[in-house]
Amino acid sequence: MKIFTSPQIRKCDAFTIENEPVTSLALMERAATACAGWLSRKFSGETVYNIFCGHGNNGGDGFALARLLYHKGCDVNVFMDSAQNLSADAEINFKRTKDISGIEFSDFSKVNKFQFEKESVIIDALFGTGLNNAIEGKSAELIKVLNELKFPKISIDIPSGLFADEVSDKNSVVFKADETLSFQFWKKAFLHAETGQFCGKINILDIGLSSEFIENEISDSFVIDEGLVREIYRPRQEFSHKGNFGKTVIAAGSSGKMGAAVLATQAALKTGSGLTFSLAPQCGYEILQTTCPEAMFLKCGQDFITSFEVDQDVILGIGPGLGTERETYNALLAFLKACDKTLVLDADALNVIAENTDHVNLIPKKSILTPHPKEFERLFGTTENSFERLNLAKDKAKQLEIYIVLKDHHTQIATPEGKVFYNLTGNSGMAKGGSGDVLLGILTSLLAQNYSVKEAALFGVWLHGKAGDFAAENHSKEAMIPSDLIAELGNVFKYLNSSQ
Numbered sequence: 001m002k003i004f005t006s007p008q009i010r011k012c013d014a015f016t017i018e019n020e021p022v023t024s025l026a027l028m029e030r031a032a033t034a035c036a037g038w039l040s041r042k043f044s045g046e047t048v049y050n051i052f053c054g055h056g057n058n059g060g061d062g063f064a065l066a067r068l069l070y071h072k073g074c075d076v077n078v079f080m081d082s083a084q085n086l087s088a089d090a091e092i093n094f095k096r097t098k099d100i101s102g103i104e105f106s107d108f109s110k111v112n113k114f115q116f117e118k119e120s121v122i123i124d125a126l127f128g129t130g131l132n133n134a135i136e137g138k139s140a141e142l143i144k145v146l147n148e149l150k151f152p153k154i155s156i157d158i159p160s161g162l163f164a165d166e167v168s169d170k171n172s173v174v175f176k177a178d179e180t181l182s183f184q185f186w187k188k189a190f191l192h193a194e195t196g197q198f199c200g201k202i203n204i205l206d207i208g209l210s211s212e213f214i215e216n217e218i219s220d221s222f223v224i225d226e227g228l229v230r231e232i233y234r235p236r237q238e239f240s241h242k243g244n245f246g247k248t249v250i251a252a253g254s255s256g257k258m259g260a261a262v263l264a265t266q267a268a269l270k271t272g273s274g275l276t277f278s279l280a281p282q283c284g285y286e287i288l289q290t291t292c293p294e295a296m297f298l299k300c301g302q303d304f305i306t307s308f309e310v311d312q313d314v315i316l317g318i319g320p321g322l323g324t325e326r327e328t329y330n331a332l333l334a335f336l337k338a339c340d341k342t343l344v345l346d347a348d349a350l351n352v353i354a355e356n357t358d359h360v361n362l363i364p365k366k367s368i369l370t371p372h373p374k375e376f377e378r379l380f381g382t383t384e385n386s387f388e389r390l391n392l393a394k395d396k397a398k399q400l401e402i403y404i405v406l407k408d409h410h411t412q413i414a415t416p417e418g419k420v421f422y423n424l425t426g427n428s429g430m431a432k433g434g435s436g437d438v439l440l441g442i443l444t445s446l447l448a449q450n451y452s453v454k455e456a457a458l459f460g461v462w463l464h465g466k467a468g469d470f471a472a473e474n475h476s477k478e479a480m481i482p483s484d485l486i487a488e489l490g491n492v493f494k495y496l497n498s499s500q
């Protein structure tokens, strides 16, 4: 699914109004109807909705929502700034709502003394995508008060104070939502840590904006939705044999870090690789042969890896637990100098490359790099925030013709064509040492099975997160461990096969 910027969303809005039989007012009604439906499914009939309306169209959504909820039999209070002029559509919806005697209207200034009912919900319809500056004055004071209230908080379209496409100033006042009801599209602000922390759970509501516009408008940012994953996923053919599913080699591990090699190798096996090998030092022989009996052992060194030489017909994933021995580093640099095949590079392999700025030029084109934020910084330098980090990743992916998988809550994949794909699966239960090793195994296995590099990156990151979500469901975010991700891979494939 494409991600649009605020100006593109406005264009989409205008195109829909111009080319489809719908007025801007009717579009507002659709938006409010979608919100009213969502809220009445979510909350009980006893709920009292306290709707805070700004003077733009976000406020217009709020006035319309107040009327629709009231007509569903709900209790509704509306708060507004009576001194402000309203936008045209907000004015019409204000007029349609103000004469309903059952709805109480109050000025923002009354909020401090207002007796909120026990079953209250706070609805933020103050500012939407039209915000053009940090919120100050009365509105800022209001938001500070609302943020202190201990009731469920819902933002309409975007939490007030956030910009859709960029980071807001650290000190700016932002409404802190438990859930955000947004229209039609994901916004970048929902997907980055600095801004996403204000959004709570995101719910994208379809309001029927022009599919013609959505198809034709160019965007370089996408979310990986399940439809895209299903297009990529290829169920196994029954008339097939192990030779059809590639050879995966996981180069990982050193004395004291063999667990990383085990996790990556097991993940490669459970993702469907035809033949799987662990390239590891002798100290890991018994460990790997016992924990991964299906994988073959390629000995390269005693306590750490001293050579990365492999056959030409394999796909190689390098990095987890390699350690920091000079000999391993030199062997990897020598190998990279001679290699022109796609690789998956993670962890210590990235640290080797980060040692010298020229080393990035040794990365074979079309390789996948999977840095976490610190590794990314070591490789490519520091940035002010995650939006800028992503821009730098986009530049580097284009310049070096590689795929950069920026690991995060919503992992971002930057492609050589300058596109960015945000992942939506995964959870904080995965924030544990070893999760990244599992990802390397999955990605390498998919490449070996002949998925294109882009497909492997998108599908692999989604699979990894989905396995994490299943693990959290079964074990809790606290108790789940990276091994559980591997165990859940089977259920993710079953899920893909059963709901085709």
Ligand SMILES: NC(=O)C1=CN([C@@H]2O[C@H](COP(=O)(O)OP(=O)(O)OC[C@H]3O[C@@H](n4cnc5c(N)ncnc54)[C@H](OP(=O)(O)O)[C@@H]3O)[C@@H](O)[C@H]2O)[C@@H](O)CC1
Binding pocket: 009, 010, 013, 027, 028, 031, 054, 055, 056, 057, 058, 059, 060, 061, 087, 126, 127, 128, 129, 130, 131, 132, 133, 134, 135, 136, 156, 157, 158, 183, 207, 209
């Ligand atoms: N697109 C869609 O698909 C649909 C969109 N819809 C809804 O419309 C919303 C966008 O509405 P919008 O453009 O009227 O902007 P919104 O955020 O309500 O108001 C901004 C107002 O505040 C002002 N202002 C700006 N910054 C300020 C500041 N710092 N401090 C103080 N004032 C500030 C600014 O005035 P200006 O400075 O521009 O004169 C403007 O008057 C969108 O989020 C969604 O909810 C749905 O109804 C239908 C489908």
Ligand SMILES: Nc1ncnc2c1ncn2[C@@H]1O[C@H](COP(=O)(O)OP(=O)(O)O)[C@@H](O)[C@H]1O
Binding pocket: 347, 372, 407, 408, 409, 410, 411, 425, 426, 427, 428, 429, 430, 431, 432, 433, 434, 435, 436, 437, 438, 439, 464
């Ligand atoms: N809060 C989170 N939400 C979703 N995914 C997460 C979260 N924290 C970590 N992850 C995922 O877990 C993995 C952690 O990788 P990494 O930091 O390399 O760990 P390690 O190297 O210790 O295995 C990444 O794929 C990352 O996206």
Ligand SMILES: [K+]
Binding pocket: 058, 124, 125, 126, 127, 128, 155, 156, 157, 158, 159, 160
């Ligand atoms: K809002």
